[in-house]
Amino acid sequence: MQGNIARWLKKEGDKVSPGEVLCEVETDKATVEMECMEEGYLAKIVKGDGSKEIKVGEVIAITVEEEEDIPKFKDYSPSVSDAGAAPAKEPSPPPPPKQEEVEKPISTSEPKASKPSAASPEDRLFASPVARNLAEEHNVSLSSIKGTGPNGLIVKADIEDYLASRGKEVPAKAPKGKDVAAPALDYVDIPHSQIRKITASRLLFSKQTIPHYYLTVDICVDNLMGLRNQLNSIQEASAGKRISVNDLVIKAAALALRKVPRCNSSWADEYIRQFKNVNINVAVQTENGLYVPVIRDADKKGLSTIAEEVRQLAQKAKDNSLKPQDYEGGTFTVTNLGGPFGIKQFCAIINPPQSGILAVGSAEKRVVPGLGPDQYKFSSFMSVTLSCDHRVIDGAIGAEWLKAFKGYIENPESMLL
Numbered sequence: 001m002q003g004n005i006a007r008w009l010k011k012e013g014d015k016v017s018p019g020e021v022l023c024e025v026e027t028d029k030a031t032v033e034m035e036c037m038e039e040g041y042l043a044k045i046v047k048g049d050g051s052k053e054i055k056v057g058e059v060i061a062i063t064v065e066e067e068e069d070i071p072k073f074k075d076y077s078p079s080v081s082d083a084g085a086a087p088a089k090e091p092s093p094p095p096p097p098k099q100e101e102v103e104k105p106i107s108t109s110e111p112k113a114s115k116p117s118a119a120s121p122e123d124r125l126f127a128s129p130v131a132r133n134l135a136e137e138h139n140v141s142l143s144s145i146k147g148t149g150p151n152g153l154i155v156k157a158d159i160e161d162y163l164a165s166r167g168k169e170v171p172a173k174a175p176k177g178k179d180v181a182a183p184a185l186d187y188v189d190i191p192h193s194q195i196r197k198i199t200a201s202r203l204l205f206s207k208q209t210i211p212h213y214y215l216t217v218d219i220c221v222d223n224l225m226g227l228r229n230q231l232n233s234i235q236e237a238s239a240g241k242r243i244s245v246n247d248l249v250i251k252a253a254a255l256a257l258r259k260v261p262r263c264n265s266s267w268a269d270e271y272i273r274q275f276k277n278v279n280i281n282v283a284v285q286t287e288n289g290l291y292v293p294v295i296r297d298a299d300k301k302g303l304s305t306i307a308e309e310v311r312q313l314a315q316k317a318k319d320n321s322l323k324p325q326d327y328e329g330g331t332f333t334v335t336n337l338g339g340p341f342g343i344k345q346f347c348a349i350i351n352p353p354q355s356g357i358l359a360v361g362s363a364e365k366r367v368v369p370g371l372g373p374d375q376y377k378f379s380s381f382m383s384v385t386l387s388c389d390h391r392v393i394d395g396a397i398g399a400e401w402l403k404a405f406k407g408y409i410e411n412p413e414s415m416l417l
Contacts, residue, residue, distance in 0.1 A: 005051040005060065013070060014042050016063060023060075037129055040065045044073040057130050057156050076150060127154035134159045196289040206352045210267075211390040214347045215398050218381045219409045221363050224248055225380065227412040231303065240304055246282075246336050247307040249360055251415050252408035253334055254278045254298035260401040264331050266353040267391045281330035281351060282310055284317040291317035292351060294330040303415075330354065338362030338382065345383040355389035356398075358405075382409075 006024040010016060016036040023034045040063045047060040054060060062073045127135070127142055131154045135142055138159070145162055147154035192200075206212075224245070232242050257264040257278045265274040278299040281292040293313035295306055316322045333351045337343035338361040348359040361383040368379045384405070388398045408415050 002053045002055055005047050005049060005054065007049045008045060010042050012042055012045055015067075016040060016042055036063075038063065038065075041067050041070055043070045044076050046076075046078060059128075062150075073150070126152060128156065130156045131159050138163055193288045195291065199290050202352060203349050206350050210350050210352065212347075212350060212387055213390050213395070213398075214385055214387055215395070215402055216345060216383060216385040217402050217406055218383050219406045221245075221380050221382045221409060224409055224412045225363075235304065241307050241311065243303050243307045244310075245339055245363075246334070246360070247303055247310060248412060248415070249336065249358075249409070250280050250282065250295060250298055250306055250310070250334055251301075251303055252405055252412075253332065253358055254280055254295075255408055255415060256401050256404040257332055258299045259404045260397065262397045263356050263388075263393055263401045265355050265392050266331075267355060267389060272392055275331045277329075277331060279330045279332070281327070281333040281354075282313070283333065283335035284314045286318045286320070288320055291322060291327065292330065292333060293317055293322060293327050296329070333357040334360065336360040345385060347385050348387050350387050350389055355392035356401075357387045359385040359387065361385075 004026040006026045008023045010020070010022050016022065017039050018036055020036045021033045022036050022042070025032050025034050042061060043064045044062040045060075046062065047054055047058075051060070059078050062076060064070060064073070126147060126149075127145075128149070132142070134140075134156060135145070135154075140159060140162060142154060145154050145158050146152075148158055149155040228243055228245065228248060234240075235242055261274055264278060265272050277297060280295045280298040282295060284291045284293060293316070295301070295309050295313075298306060301309075313322070313326060316326060330351070332354055333348075333356075335348050335357060337346060337359070342362045344364070345361040346359050348357045350357050363380045363382040365378050366381050368377050370376050384402075386398055386402055388395075393401075
């Protein structure tokens, strides 16, 4: 297990107490805080801000008990990590009074060393917390160990050498919080298409810069479905194309925009631009990504014309043959996941620089109370959600638009006037 030093919160020479945060450590899972285990002074930072791939048990700092001992570690630099092989043994100079080096392991899950009130001979021996813990785990007396660290400090490698000389194998410790290495994932990298790159960039920009809010309403579609059946009977008799629910939704959205033009606008730093044209973008999912071809002047076109244009543009989108004039210049967007996929309700991301997008869910049968106590009937309701740019469309304006849209859907004959 390895980690990185994100930053030190204490500097060399600072007084430290148990529980104080010394530094922040980045692991493969998160950034965690390294706490001080003993009272004293931070004499030397061995691994500074941004240090990478530090192994468990490796020395990252030196602390001492007395402030006057700080200068003794000014030029200290460990030649071999405590997590690796033991350093070459050198004659140990006499230990300075009440001096102690504290080895700060990168893992915060190591148990803290506590100081007993009555010092025993072993407590007067200088050993890093990792070395003390390892010695306690294997019932090793520190008095039988000769330290090879600075000023005779007993380090982890000294304990391991002693155990090896006794013929006792030191068990490898699995990093806490991890059981075993996960098996390698089987995957395939799918290159980004150009349209997916553009869509991703625009949607990210939208969520980062546009203050979205959402309004949802349930609309009875019984009359809409009845009108659609009548119109399709006429279309079939004249060899015309069938009209879909989405075609009716596009027409109703366009007429509602004409009635509430504030929702047919876009934000600029110095003004709000309100469009006189009602151009509806229609979301079309393809293998190459999401396209939004535009139906221009949808408020002025008949349902059969809208239906034919939607089919032609959807086919061009699937064939990846849309021209810029086929998708540029929209003032509002409609996206429908209800009919094709049965999604009940969802919130769509605004297509910038527009200020609104309508998310259309599926229709479902519901029980509706009648006039009498034992009277009821079944009706079909559809949930729609309007996503609004709050800089342009205030809550009351968005609600007014939804009221107009609902009126056209529940009284669809009014769209034909």
